[in-house]
Amino acid sequence: MRYLISRLLWLPVVLWAVASLTFLVLRLTPGDPMGQVANLIVDQAQIDRIRAEWGLDQPLWQQYLAFLGNLATGSMGVSMASGMPVSALLAQKMPPTIELALVSMLIATLIGVSAGVISATTRRRAVDFAARGLAVLGLSIPWFWIAIMLIFIFAVQLRWFPVGGRIGVGVDYTTITNFIFLDQLLTGNWAGLASALHHIALPALAIGLTTSGFVMRMTRSSMLEVLHREYVRSARSRGLPEHRVLWGHALRNAMLPVITLLGLQFGALLGGAVITELVFSWPGMGRMLLDGILRRDYAVVQGTVIFVAFFYVTANLAVDIFYHFLDPRLRES
Amino acid sequence: MATVRRSRSDVEHTPAVTRQLQRWQALAGQHLAATVGGLFLLFVVLCSVAAPLLSPYDPIQIDIPQRLQAPSWPHLFGTDEFGRDLLTRVLYGGRPVLLTSFLSVLAAAVAGTAIGTLAGYLGGRVDNLLMRLIDVMLSFPAVLLAILIVAALGTGVPNAIIAVTFSLVPTFARVARALALSLTLEQFVVASHAIGASGPQIIWRHLLPNLLPPIIVQATAMLAIAVAFASALSFLGLGVEPPTPDWGLMVSEGQRLIYDALWVPFFPGLAITLTVLAVNFLGDGLRDRLDPTLRNR
Numbered sequence: 001m002r003y004l005i006s007r008l009l010w011l012p013v014v015l016w017a018v019a020s021l022t023f024l025v026l027r028l029t030p031g032d033p034m035g036q037v038a039n040l041i042v043d044q045a046q047i048d049r050i051r052a053e054w055g056l057d058q059p060l061w062q063q064y065l066a067f068l069g070n071l072a073t074g075s076m077g078v079s080m081a082s083g084m085p086v087s088a089l090l091a092q093k094m095p096p097t098i099e100l101a102l103v104s105m106l107i108a109t110l111i112g113v114s115a116g117v118i119s120a121t122t123r124r125r126a127v128d129f130a131a132r133g134l135a136v137l138g139l140s141i142p143w144f145w146i147a148i149m150l151i152f153i154f155a156v157q158l159r160w161f162p163v164g165g166r167i168g169v170g171v172d173y174t175t176i177t178n179f180i181f182l183d184q185l186l187t188g189n190w191a192g193l194a195s196a197l198h199h200i201a202l203p204a205l206a207i208g209l210t211t212s213g214f215v216m217r218m219t220r221s222s223m224l225e226v227l228h229r230e231y232v233r234s235a236r237s238r239g240l241p242e243h244r245v246l247w248g249h250a251l252r253n254a255m256l257p258v259i260t261l262l263g264l265q266f267g268a269l270l271g272g273a274v275i276t277e278l279v280f281s282w283p284g285m286g287r288m289l290l291d292g293i294l295r296r297d298y299a300v301v302q303g304t305v306i307f308v309a310f311f312y313v314t315a316n317l318a319v320d321i322f323y324h325f326l327d328p329r330l331r332e333s
Numbered sequence: 334m335a336t337v338r339r340s341r342s343d344v345e346h347t348p349a350v351t352r353q354l355q356r357w358q359a360l361a362g363q364h365l366a367a368t369v370g371g372l373f374l375l376f377v378v379l380c381s382v383a384a385p386l387l388s389p390y391d392p393i394q395i396d397i398p399q400r401l402q403a404p405s406w407p408h409l410f411g412t413d414e415f416g417r418d419l420l421t422r423v424l425y426g427g428r429p430v431l432l433t434s435f436l437s438v439l440a441a442a443v444a445g446t447a448i449g450t451l452a453g454y455l456g457g458r459v460d461n462l463l464m465r466l467i468d469v470m471l472s473f474p475a476v477l478l479a480i481l482i483v484a485a486l487g488t489g490v491p492n493a494i495i496a497v498t499f500s501l502v503p504t505f506a507r508v509a510r511a512l513a514l515s516l517t518l519e520q521f522v523v524a525s526h527a528i529g530a531s532g533p534q535i536i537w538r539h540l541l542p543n544l545l546p547p548i549i550v551q552a553t554a555m556l557a558i559a560v561a562f563a564s565a566l567s568f569l570g571l572g573v574e575p576p577t578p579d580w581g582l583m584v585s586e587g588q589r590l591i592y593d594a595l596w597v598p599f600f601p602g603l604a605i606t607l608t609v610l611a612v613n614f615l616g617d618g619l620r621d622r623l624d625p626t627l628r629n630r
Contacts, residue, residue, distance in 0.1 A: 017469040025485045136617070140609040142561055144568045145584055145602030152591045271476030275565055279588060290569055293484040305473070305481050313472045 004324060007317060016068075018309045023067055026298050027060060076306070077299035081291070086303035089288060094307065095178040096166060097277065097284035100207070101269045103200050107208025108215050108269075109262065115212065116219025116258075117251060120227065131216065138213030143272045147206040147279040154202060161202045164281035168195040203280040207272045211265055218261045222254040229253070256326060263319030267312040274308075367618020373611035377604075381427030390418035392425040392578045401594045411596040413587065415576075419596060423604050426578035429490050429567065430605070434559035437497035442552045444498070445505020450540055452506070453513025454532070464510065467503045475500040479562050483571045493572050497562050501555050508551050512544050550623050553616035557609050564605045580605050 048057070058066075070077060076086035119131035155163045166180055167173055173192040176183045184193040226232060227250055235249045236242075277286035285304050292300030380387065399416035402408055410419035448467070452460040470478065482496035516522055522539050530538075566572045567581030575582060580601040587598030 014469060014472055017465075018472050021469060022481065025481055028485070136613050137606075137610060140557070140613050141606045142564055142568070142581075142584075142602065142609070144565065144581075144588075145598070145605065148584065148588050148591060148598050148602070152595055156591055267474030268476070271474040274477070274480075275569065278569070289480070293480070293571070301481070301484050305477055308477055309473045312474055 004321060007320060011313065011317060014313055015310055018313065019068070019071055019306050020064075022302055022305050022309070023064060026302055027063070071306075076303035079292075079297055079300050081295050081297045081300070086299050089300065090285070090303055090307055092178060093283065093285045093288045096180070096282055097270065097273050097286065098311075099179055099181060100200065100203055100277070100282060100284060101266065101273045103204040104207035104211065104269055104273065105262065105266065107204055108211035108265070111208065112212035112215025113219050113251070113255075113258065115216040117223055117246060119216065120220045120223035121246060123224065132220070135213040135216040138210050138216075140213075141210055143207060143210055143276050144279055146210060147203065147276050150202050150206050151279070162199055164199075164279075166196065166199050166283060167192060168199070171195045203273075203276050203282055206276050206279075207269060210272070211269060214261060214265060215258060218258050219254065222257045223250060226250050226254040256323065259319060259323060259326070263316050266315045267308075270308050270312065364618065366614045367622075370611040370614025370616075370618065374608065374615060377427060377608050377611065378431060380424050381431055384421070384424035384428070388418065388421040388424055390421040392417060392422045393576050401590075401597075403594075404596055410600045411594070413583075413597050414590065414594070419600055422578040422583060423580070423600050426580045426583055426601055427604065427608070429493075429573045429577070429579045430560060430563045430581065430608075433490055433493045433497060433563040433566075433572070434556060437494045437501060437563070438552050438556050438559050440494070440498045441501035441505050441555065442548055445502045446509040446541075446544060446548055448502070449506040449509025449511075450513045450536060450544065453510040454517055454536055454540060456514075460510070463506070467506050470499070470503040473500075475558070476562060476565060479566060480569070480571065483566060488571050488574070490573060493563060493566050496566065497559050500562060501559060504555060505548070505551060509544060509548060512547055513540055516540050516543055546623060550616065550619045553612065553619055557612040557616060560605065560609050560612060 067077075074087060076090070078085055079089060082089070115131050115135065119128045122128045151163055154161045162168070171192055173180070173189060173196075174183055174187045176186060180196045181193065184190075184196060231253075232245060232250050235245045240249075273282075273284065274286035274289060276282070277284045278290065281287075285308070288300060289304045291297070292304065384392070394417065396412075396416035399408075399412050400414055402412040402416075404411040408418050408420065410423060413419055413422065448463055452463040473481070479496040479500040482499055483492055486492040486495060516539070522535060525535055525539060563572070564581035564584075567579045568585045570582070570585065573579045573582060575586065583601035584598045584605075587594070587601070590597045
């Protein structure tokens with residue numbers, strides 16, 4: 001309990017440090033944030049006026065304080081390219097990315113855990129070697145490349161799935177939260193839901209397949225560890241059917257390290273989503289981040305990075321807490 | 334302990350001879366994988382270094398009449414939309430990726446080991462401060478940290494090296510600290526303290542030599558990640574500038590050609606995959622050799 005409280009107290013400190021580091025890294029750069037805009041404006045007076053408007057003429061520490069103050073009130077500044085508040089942009093672009101990351105994680109977990117269990121129970125037989133080989137292959141393939149290859153096979157050749165986008169053209173759908181699944185569920189729009197599922201399948205598979213390699217390896221080694229424990233033997237000796245021993249008794253105990261890995265991998269998944277989105281023209285944070293970088297639109301880059309890091313830190317904390325509830329030994333100590 | 338456990342469970346269905354055989358097979362399998370991985374990696378490095386000797390074509394010179402030729406004898410991997418031989422570009426294209434990943438792993442290993450060893454050996458406030466800093470760096474998804482740094486510094490190979498290095502340092506620091514911490518409790522270090530050896534002497538003579546093997550194993554594992562990051566950066570257009578051949582950039586430029594010239598994005602991506610695969614095989618093999626508890630898995 002004390003551990004959890006200290007973790008919760010530590011959270012704001014980490015968030016502050018993450019925000020400050022992002023701010024510093026972006027400000028200590030040789031480039032001028034005005035570079036892109038200055039190309040469009042010839043008049044020096046105009047440049048100076050915009051500088052003042054954005055607070056770029058103030059000393060760094062004042063900019064930093066203003067930045068922290070804004071952040072505390074939930075404001076992340078204004079995009080220099082579009083003139084829109086970054087928080088509004090994020091509210092629009094964040095749900096697709098998170099949706100993609102969550103579905104990918106689901107796929108990675110389903111494939112990784114089943115392959116891991118099968119591989120552990122067929123240790124050193126052909127099935128095990130094949131599963132391990134595929135796992136290494138999976139975690140060696142770059143996200144962007146497997147994405148392109150999946151598009152080629154399943155969208156261009158077989159035409160089973162669309163090439164990109166979030167939902168079919170001409171499909172009626174409602175946007176409330178911009179989490180497309182949630183919105184269609186809320187409005188009872190089954191055709192929209194089906195179309196959204198159809199569109200998310202390939203990008204989620206691209207990220208999920210690569211991540212399942214990590215999950216598979218962790219599940220396998222954790223299962224091997226657990227399969228020799230007394231409770232598994234005693235479950236067997238009580239005459240329980242093998243599938244219940246495996247998927248019930250053994251797997252439940254083997255899942256702890258796997259869950260930790262999943263929590264850590266969620267950050268990688270978000271990173272992967274950012275890259276995979278570009279291939280599938282998925283309207284998420286990836287495109288926004290890359291455009292922000294190329295246009296030196298600092299507010300956007302800063303806001304996106306801070307948001308993802310916040311999300312990642314919080315997700316890890318959630319996994320830690322979940323872990324404590326799953327393992328009674330940790331709960332009591 | 335592992336041996337006892339294993340034999341107990343295997344006894345039920347496998348005779349002793351088969352078991353022995355399996356054990357040898359597994360051992361040979363691991364060495365084989367590591368050897369094949371290592372040799373292939375060497376092959377990839379040699380190919381990219383010796384690219385001008387291996388190919389009669391120029392990797393940059395545009396040759397429009399030859400554009401988008403399917404793989405054939407004169408062009409084993411086909412040609413790209415500017416008529417350049419794709420195999421030649423794949424050979425040259427390994428250079429930026431390999432340079433970025435090898436140098437950044439080296440730099441991150443040195444920096445991370447230094448930070449981790451100091452933190453682990455000195456303990457107390459220094460340890461606390463350094464490790465909190467590392468925690469903050471780990472709060473960024475690593476790819477994102479690399480992207481952020483490139484965003485700040487600008488594109489190009491040197492900046493990509495810095496970016497990938499920074500994203501790898503935290504892991505090395507953590508590993509080195511844990512190792513240094515356990516080493517400082519070993520008798521030979523304690524004894525060395527007792528006979529009056531100075532801090533730097535202990536770090537240099539006792540800690541670092543013992544840290545090196547596990548750090549090398551860690552570095553191999555991180556090399557796979559570095560290759561993946563370096564190619565992701567160049568895929569995003571944050572690495573080298575076109576027309577310089579580069580695997581990630583070639584996949585990115587070729588992706589809109591999948592309808593009529595799949596080979597253009599296929600081969601550079603395959604090169605990345607096989608390189609990472611080779612590094613992973615090498616890393617797994619090295620790790621299994623160093624960590625006996627994993628050997629029987």
